[in-house]
Amino acid sequence: MTDKIMTAGEAVDKFVENGDQIALGGFTVNRNPMHIAREIIRQRRKDLYLAVHSQGQAMELLIGAGCVRRVELAYGGVARFAPTGYRFKKAFLEKRIEVEDYTNYQMTLRFMAGAMGLPFVATRSGLCSDIVRLSGFSPESRGHGKVPAQKLKVIDDPLEPQGGQVVILPPLNPDVALMHVQYAGDDGTCRINGLTFADIEQAKAARKVIVSCEQIVPKEFIRREPDQNCLAPFMVDAIVPAPFGAHPTACHAFYDYDPMHLNMFKKLAPDDDQFQAYLEQWVYPFESQEDYLAAVGIGNLLKIRANPAWGYAPGLDRR
């Protein structure tokens, strides 16, 4: 049994510092590390520097609660529940955050390069676009802390004289990666069911990794099928037991996204005061995930509970 098993409170206290560059796992409405994100808000971390591809409800909360100074992203939204994230949009327009736009492939390749120790990675995606031509980070920020000296660089293909131009991207090595998974072994081995998004690349690229999980199982059990595992224990710094830890986003094979909660959030999110009220009601009071889930209510949890034949809640009212 590893001593890495701890509460979200302990994990955030120990591993997340003001100003850290943070990679958020999941994608829009799926497997967002919500339990850890709420704890970061409770512990009032500041000036975080998010590095994400397509986020997502966790990013909405963190930006809305004022924890974030800087974001590198490809997409900021919660799918149909917020085609553009309300708090993300507002913070951007009011210039309370600096935003650097990339593409999903570019961000994924940058995490991959970080995970693989590649000095950089090259792609043709984005040539001639403003993603390549413009930067949303202030010139003063360049080269300080984790901000790369250059957003990217366009060069002639060094191997093929007729190959045209290519975009050279800097690797990402975030201070901390947060991810929510279905299973962790009591040794720290991790397993994701369903799509992995870029979570594995993000974890491998990061200096510290906090994993919340639906269930902790014995080492002997999780190692019976190592083909299904995605992270070795030595890659992980904290394992946080967190049933429904991605709620209100989905967790394949465990629960669907929660349309009731996300629609409620959608109504409150655009307004500063109402968003504050959301935090007062759903974030600040709950040190424990159990208390949070009691507030969500067993009735709602049963509605979104996944049916094992599909891994989601068939027939769920998703309007």
Added chain:
Amino acid sequence: MTDKIMTAGEAVDKFVENGDQIALGGFTVNRNPMHIAREIIRQRRKDLYLAVHSQGQAMELLIGAGCVRRVELAYGGVARFAPTGYRFKKAFLEKRIEVEDYTNYQMTLRFMAGAMGLPFVATRSGLCSDIVRLSGFSPESRGHGKVPAQKLKVIDDPLEPQGGQVVILPPLNPDVALMHVQYAGDDGTCRINGLTFADIEQAKAARKVIVSCEQIVPKEFIRREPDQNCLAPFMVDAIVPAPFGAHPTACHAFYDYDPMHLNMFKKLAPDDDQFQAYLEQWVYPFESQEDYLAAVGIGNLLKIRANPAWGYAPGLDRR
């Protein structure tokens, strides 16, 4: 049921041409596509251009049988049964093949770049070594067919002025990838048990993919656990049913490597005439895998049969 299911004879006839660049799946003593390799020898393909990382028994046969003109590799051997491949060594020393040396990481990155459509890939592995400084391919071959115009290029890190030098490697997009897997769905979906080596990158990088498999299972069955699958049907051109299709190399969860056969090969391989006798006995006579297995003998097959608790044959006499 896909019409891609065919015999090795049909697959090789249809998809492997003289001079093709071929990626061989597996690694030294494991999951070599032996059934397909033997068929290539039977169909007397010539001037093949192998692109591999660490091969392996399949490469030994193909080079020994005179099918190969050119090899890009990181390692040529069959582990303890041939620390350096006998036929590989002989062909190299007698200059019957041209060999270009890379490293395992470099070859893997080149397959990955080919699979991902990256214009090139960069690493610091190999800086200052003869792998980076020397080329084993003749200058005349450069830029012809699949031979890259340059083996690689060493440039200054374009992003970090203080970053030193980096090695830029050309992607690999072989004409054909050969691989042996445990399961294929009757729709063509593929699943590997145990380590994947670089088989998935190789298949995705290739223009044509021939897969032999231990068993074909219904689409509905293989898609029940899509997290375990590695190739979508549209990536695959031929599915060849081939029980024990990696013999005498291992296939995790099905059978171990065959030490009796590999030791026998080890004795015969160094001598041209004896190797020819091996081909006459073990390769040319067998159009069908069933006949080949009958020659191996049920007794030997039972000895190497995997025990499901370990996926190999515990206690097997491996001296």
Added chain:
Amino acid sequence: MENYTASEIMALSAGRLVQNGDILFAGTGLSMLAATVAKRIHAPEAVVFFETGGIDPSLEELPLAVADPRVMVGTAVNSGLADALSLLGHPRFRTIAFLGAAQIDRFGNLNSTMLGSYDKPVQRFPGSGGACDAASLAYGVIVFMQHQRRRFVEKLDYFTSPGWLSGGMSRWEAGFKRGGPMAVVTNLGVLAFDNDTREMYLDAYYPFTSPEKIAAETGFPIDLSRARPCALPTEAELKTLRQEVDPQRLILGPLPVEVL
């Protein structure tokens, strides 16, 4: 009144552009419907995949997000972004991407990032996501747009996704190996791009509109000379769309008044 809605004719018009065997990079919304209806009607071997990593899901229920757990079921392979986004540019396959945008210019370049600028932002959209990747790497792109003057613009506020760039050969000269927008499907009609100039022209208009109305809603001059009436949705197409693809009308919205 027609017996179909704008959403329905849009989904069907886009679906008709799909060929059997295409590998379809789908988003949610109309693109999901277009891909699914094409598969059910004339392109049974087309494969739908999502940038999140779901390859060829069974789609028994409509996903409302590309990360919906509904894209992870019945798939050939469950993978992740690296795998799925790599597939976009795979030279073996005719990959077709469906994209939406806030703004489009006459060469099919798209803005899904913002209005205004980083210095003086006026409006923010979610950003590229995988759109710029698809526009850069896919074999072809089909764009869905609401047809409004403020969306069909002379100059994008932000250039998120490359179309035909400045037209002619410019896309190839820039280093792209293939791709470019094939069509723009709007709530008023279907637009295509001239093979030489790569400028947008009106290809087909729906019965409930006209070339003139479309020109008025387009913020740049547009060639109407090749415009023809759009083929009407057939009964069979509408039946498949309504009964099999989106029976809950999660994306299609209300039925046409006539049918109600």
Added chain:
Amino acid sequence: MENYTASEIMALSAGRLVQNGDILFAGTGLSMLAATVAKRIHAPEAVVFFETGGIDPSLEELPLAVADPRVMVGTAVNSGLADALSLLGHPRFRTIAFLGAAQIDRFGNLNSTMLGSYDKPVQRFPGSGGACDAASLAYGVIVFMQHQRRRFVEKLDYFTSPGWLSGGMSRWEAGFKRGGPMAVVTNLGVLAFDNDTREMYLDAYYPFTSPEKIAAETGFPIDLSRARPCALPTEAELKTLRQEVDPQRLILGPLPVEVL
């Protein structure tokens, strides 16, 4: 006669260099034994992984190849080459690689490719495999060698894997971020590298040999001034090695005569 063999003292000497928590890139043969014995004796949290993708296998039976199915069982993760070889250079971890070679020079650079040249090849070895990657990217390297003049050479026929290059700061100047050989464990003794010059010197010699014999078997001048007798294998170490690590003596070979 000693109550241990050269193989045994080699495995134990190399194993002593392992620290608890190290991430060990093992080959087969002696390196496998050194890693396993260290784990069982003083470094229980060390993790063994293979370039083929097996991370932390249970190793109930000794693998005879890095692609042996025995490296795929009881693992934390079964992956592939991309994953495993990436781990080598991960800056979070003290990754230690065990390598063998046909030739080594005074700065610990290795040849495992050939004798002669591509034009005039004299002998062929398997090639780098992952050796050059490990020598380039790992935190540190431990080299196993047969101690013979023809193997300890002034100049490598082929430079496969980078050690300390030309000594001093040359490794850093070339662009490497870390790494370099820590020790060379031979059948005669243990060699180390000077912290400033990065030249090889004799650190320890086994009881059955002498500094002079080692100098005679080394093809370049070697500093003997720091040589000390090697610590003997303890009974406990030998017991673990013989009874738990390689009971079939697949790698260790015959027992010493004394013990027989």
